Amino acid sequence: MKKTIIPIGPYHPLQEEPEYFTLTVDGETVVDIDAEIGYNHRGIEKLSELKNFDQSTFVIERICGICSTSHPYAYVRALEDIAGVEVPPRARYIRTIIAEGERLHSHLLWLGLAGHFLGYNTVYMWAWKLREEILDVMEIVSGNRNNYAMFRPGGVRRDINPDDIPIVLKKIKKIVPTLTMLHKAVRDDPVLHARTKGIGVLTKEESINFSALGPTSRASGVARDVRKDTVYGAYHEMDWKMIVTENGDVFDKVVVRMLEMLETIKILQYCFTHLPAGPIDSGLKGIPAGEGIGTHEAPRGETFHYVRSDGTNRPVRHKVRAPTFMNLPTYKATVKGSQLADAVIILAAIDPCYCCTERMAIRDPGGKRLFDGRELVALSQRKSKLVQEQLGIRELPLDALGQVAP
Amino acid sequence: MKLPKIRELLEAVKALVVGPYTSRFPRKPHVPFKSFRGQPQFNEDFCVGCLACEEVCPAGAIGHNDAVSGGKAVRTIYHYTDTCIFCGECEAACIADHKGIKLSTEWDLAFFDRNRAFESIDRDLVTCERCGAVVAARRHLQWITDRLGELAFSSPTLYQTKLKELGLIDDNPAAVHRENARSDRLKTLCAHCRRQTTAGA
Numbered sequence: 027m028k029k030t031i032i033p034i035g036p037y038h039p040l041q042e043e044p045e046y047f048t049l050t051v052d053g054e055t056v057v058d059i060d061a062e063i064g065y066n067h068r069g070i071e072k073l074s075e076l077k078n079f080d081q082s083t084f085v086i087e088r089i090c091g092i093c094s095t096s097h098p099y100a101y102v103r104a105l106e107d108i109a110g111v112e113v114p115p116r117a118r119y120i121r122t123i124i125a126e127g128e129r130l131h132s133h134l135l136w137l138g139l140a141g142h143f144l145g146y147n148t149v150y151m152w153a154w155k156l157r158e159e160i161l162d163v164m165e166i167v168s169g170n171r172n173n174y175a176m177f178r179p180g181g182v183r184r185d186i187n188p189d190d191i192p193i194v195l196k197k198i199k200k201i202v203p204t205l206t207m208l209h210k211a212v213r214d215d216p217v218l219h220a221r222t223k224g225i226g227v228l229t230k231e232e233s234i235n236f237s238a239l240g241p242t243s244r245a246s247g248v249a250r251d252v253r254k255d256t257v258y259g260a261y262h263e264m265d266w267k268m269i270v271t272e273n274g275d276v277f278d279k280v281v282v283r284m285l286e287m288l289e290t291i292k293i294l295q296y297c298f299t300h301l302p303a304g305p306i307d308s309g310l311k312g313i314p315a316g317e318g319i320g321t322h323e324a325p326r327g328e329t330f331h332y333v334r335s336d337g338t339n340r341p342v343r344h345k346v347r348a349p350t351f352m353n354l355p356t357y358k359a360t361v362k363g364s365q366l367a368d369a370v371i372i373l374a375a376i377d378p379c380y381c382c383t384e385r386m387a388i389r390d391p392g393g394k395r396l397f398d399g400r401e402l403v404a405l406s407q408r409k410s411k412l413v414q415e416q417l418g419i420r421e422l423p424l425d426a427l428g429q430v431a432p
Numbered sequence: 433m434k435l436p437k438i439r440e441l442l443e444a445v446k447a448l449v450v451g452p453y454t455s456r457f458p459r460k461p462h463v464p465f466k467s468f469r470g471q472p473q474f475n476e477d478f479c480v481g482c483l484a485c486e487e488v489c490p491a492g493a494i495g496h497n498d499a500v501s502g503g504k505a506v507r508t509i510y511h512y513t514d515t516c517i518f519c520g521e522c523e524a525a526c527i528a529d530h531k532g533i534k535l536s537t538e539w540d541l542a543f544f545d546r547n548r549a550f551e552s553i554d555r556d557l558v559t560c561e562r563c564g565a566v567v568a569a570r571r572h573l574q575w576i577t578d579r580l581g582e583l584a585f586s587s588p589t590l591y592q593t594k595l596k597e598l599g600l601i602d603d604n605p606a607a608v609h610r611e612n613a614r615s616d617r618l619k620t621l622c623a624h625c626r627r628q629t630t631a632g633a
Contacts, residue, residue, distance in 0.1 A: 081490035084519050152443070158453045162465070169469035169535075175519040183524065187467065207443050 029057065032366075049361070049369065056369055059361045061354055071344050078339040079105060079313050083177050086331075089346065091172060092135065095128045096324030097346065098177040100331040103258060103320030105179040108335055111310050115260075115302040117181040122260040123297045124168060124176050125322065126290045130201075131160045132325035133283045133290075136377045137208070140280060143371050144221055145407035149208065156204055159197045166190050180310030191298050198294055205291075209284045220413040222277035226360040226372035229274055236356045239349045240327025242376045245282045246274035252323035264296045276375045283377075312339065324349055326377045350376070367409040464537045469518045471538040472511055474553035479532035481507050481555030481569030485522035491515050494522060498557060498566050505557035507569055513541050513549040527575065558593055560622035562629075567622050570597075589620045 032049040050058040070089055074082040086097045099121065106113065113121075134157040141149030161171040167186055168174035176182050212218055228238065233246035243250050249270045253261040269285040271278040315337035322329050327349030334343040353376040360372050455462060464470065486494040486509070493515035498507045511522075511533070518535065526532040543549045555569040567573070573593040577584040584590040595601045616629040 077490060081488070081521075084490040084517060084521075152447075155447075155453045166465050166467055169465075169467045169520070170518065173517070175469070175517075183520070190467070204443060207439055211440055 047357075047373075049366070051366055054365050054367075056361050056364055056366060059357050061357060071346060074344045075341050079179055079335075079341065082341065082344070083179070084175065086346070087173055087175065087177075089348065092132050093128060093324045093326065093329070094173045095124050095177065096322050096329045097331070097348075099125055099322040100320040100324075100329040101333070101344075102177050102179045103322065104318040104331045104333040105313055105320070105335075106310075107318030107320055108316045108333065109179070109310055109313050111180050111308050113181060114305045114308055116185075116304045117306045117308070118258075119260045119297050119301050120176065120182045120186055120306065123186070123294060124164070124174050124182075125259065126293045126297070127160055127164050127167070128174075129325045130287055130290045130294070131157050131164070132377070133287050134160065136283060136325075136374075137280070140371065140374055143374055143403055143406050144218065145410035146218075149211075152204065152208065156201050159201050163194050163197050166194055178307065179313070181305070181307030183307075185306050186301065191301070195295065195298055198291055198298075202288070202291060205284070205287055209281075209288070212280055212284060216417050217410055217414045219277065220417065221368075221410055222280060222371065223275055224273075225276045225368050226364060226375055227273065227275045228356050228360050230272075232356070232359045233274065236359065237352050238327075238356050239352045240323065240325070240377075241279060241282045241286065242327065242353045242356060244268070244270050245278040247272045250328075252321050252328050256321065258322075260297055261293070264293060264300075266293050276371055279375045313337075326350055327353060353377075365409075367405045370403060370406040462539070464539055466537070468537045468539065469520055470536050471513060471541055471551075472516065472518070472520075472522055472533050473536045473538070474509065474511065474533050474551065475531055476553065477531075478528040479509070479553055479555065480528050480571040480575045481509060481553075481557075482527055482532075482572045482575070483509070484525045484527050485509075485533050488521045488525040490519060490521060491517045493517070500557070500559060500564065500566070505559045505566060507555045507557050507566075508552050509555065510550045510552045513543070513551070514546055558589070558620055560625050561619040562616060562621060562625040565622040565624065567620065588618045589626075592618075592620050 030051050032051055046061070048058075048060040049056050050060075070085060073085050077085060083098045083101060086101045087094050089097045134153045138150040138153035138157070141147070141153060164174065165171050167190065168176050168184065176184055228236075228242065228246045230247040233243045233248050238246065238248070239250065247270060249268060251268045253259070254268050266289045269282050269289065271282055313335045315335055317332070317334040320331045320333070329349060330347040332343070332345040333341045336342045356376065357373065360375075361369055364372055483496055486496060493512045494509065495512070496507055496509045498505065520535050522533045523530050523535050526534075541549075555571060558567045558570050558573055559565065560567055567589060570593060573590055574597055577590045577594040580590070584594065592601065617626070621629065
């Protein structure tokens with residue numbers, strides 16, 4: 027049996043952090059996968075230790091461009107854990123609004139990319155068009171589409187202008203019908219079923235063994251969500267459902283995220299309409315000596331921050347664990363045994379960052395380049411066409427309308 | 433298979449009617465939302481030159497240079513556009529009612545020469561009459577005097593700056609009799625010289 031080793035990386039794009047995958051393939055089937063990370067070491071933890079508590083929130087915000095508020099949220103919670111302060115209700119609501127807005131745009135971004143990998147470029151365009159609405163909402167609320175700079179230890183930096191709330195609510199309401207339509211379209215599309223059902227299955231047991239987090243674990247039937255498990259923000263003051271499905275395949279991961287977006291919209295609408303009056307900052311002055319942990323349910327799972335303070339105005343130690351770090355090893359369970367053409371969507375299913383796809387390359391052991399990122403995506407898209415022909419459907423139902431050139 | 437087709441067709445028709453979300457940017461100028469965080473700009477009327485913004489800036493995008501030449505001391509405060517992360521901490525920390533430096537909605541910040549990607553503001557400095565060291569920006573001292581009220585008269589540096597601004601006294605009211613004289617204590621002094629004249633005379 028001749029085996030080919032396919033390295034993907036080192037700037038592997040499907041992830042937050044550039045990393046290096048080695049896929050061992052036997053013909054079309056992936057028999058092994060190995061991942062290496064650490065190519066994008068920026069010394070963020072050390073940088074954070076060099077700035078004071080107030081300033082380092084801005085450094086932490088730049089760990090990730092998409093979940094730029096999850097890290098500050100976990101960080102300020104760690105500081106509040108040390109100081110033992112109570113965050114004012116209005117600040118808690120504003121924090122929840124920012125965190126949920128981020129989840130919404132992150133999931134929409136992922137949905138668009140997942141559609142693109144499967145050859146549904148219309149989903150790609152529509153999802154990203156929807157994403158503009160929520161990015162506008164974030165710009166109205168915080169002043170920027172991303173990197174909101176809203177969090178400070180003990181509260182938030184900026185207040186929400188009451189005049190903006192009707193505009194914002196109108197924009198959020200506009201997302202719902204299209205999102206529901208997309209959800210229904212995904213649910214009854216036969217090609218999508220063929221491409222994603224039973225593909226990249228992560229069983230409940232494996233999910234627990236790998237300590238998978240966020241939507242990746244919830245799609246496998248593990249009901250784990252920091253927003254439900256701990257009391258923070260405004261999450262415990264309203265009614266919303268944690269979405270859990272049982273199968274753990276790519277399809278379920280899509281469904282979990284789609285439904286989660288609708289729940290997020292519910293949370294956002296509640297927060298905007300029930301925004302309590304009062305101060306937005308508890309006036310925290312200085313962090314006493316001690317150590318604290320902070321967690322937050324980022325779009326990709328639980329973000330964990332540990333901070334140790336010695337009573338000065340800088341952290342002595344700051345440890346960050348991003349959710350992808352825990353979700354990445356699940357590839358061992360999901361990619362093995364799948365087709366190479368499915369590998370792209372399985373790798374993407376844990377919600378990776380796709381900004382640098384073009385730098386991905388597949389090589390044979392002699393160093394000859396076999397595929398680059400564009401070709402891998404094309405491989406995946408070709409499979410969708412193939413499945414569609416086998417099912418006897420003339421064209422991809424969604425993509426036949428408003429076909430956009432990739 | 434028919435129903436989903438209609439559902440998606442409706443969305444497609446809607447998309448046709450509504451048009452693209454993107455604006456026709458180069459032809460139609462982009463107007464950001466009111467709350468947009470753009471380029472921070474110094475305000476000539478309000479900035480007192482206290483450097484609070486430089487102190488809090490997490491990115492180190494604000495710097496200053498104090499130049500003393502020919503009896504005139506000027507502090508130039510720089511804001512570097514290329515380093516700025518538009519967090520608004522400078523505006524939040526500004527002691528002049530958050531008006532000395534303020535975030536604008538200016539977003540078109542592209543430049544060709546990185547060395548010119550800054551804006552600056554000049555503030556007059558008050559120097560020590562004994563050693564010539566920089567005490568503080570003139571308007572900063574005035575700002576402190578205004579806040580302190582009559583308490584400002586405990587410090588000659590403060591009240592003389594104020595009196596000079598009002599045109600009530602000349603530049604150098606106390607003539608030099610000898611080094612470290614007690615009369616020196618009535619001059620505009622830096623912290624170091626004040627200690628010397630008080631404790632060393």
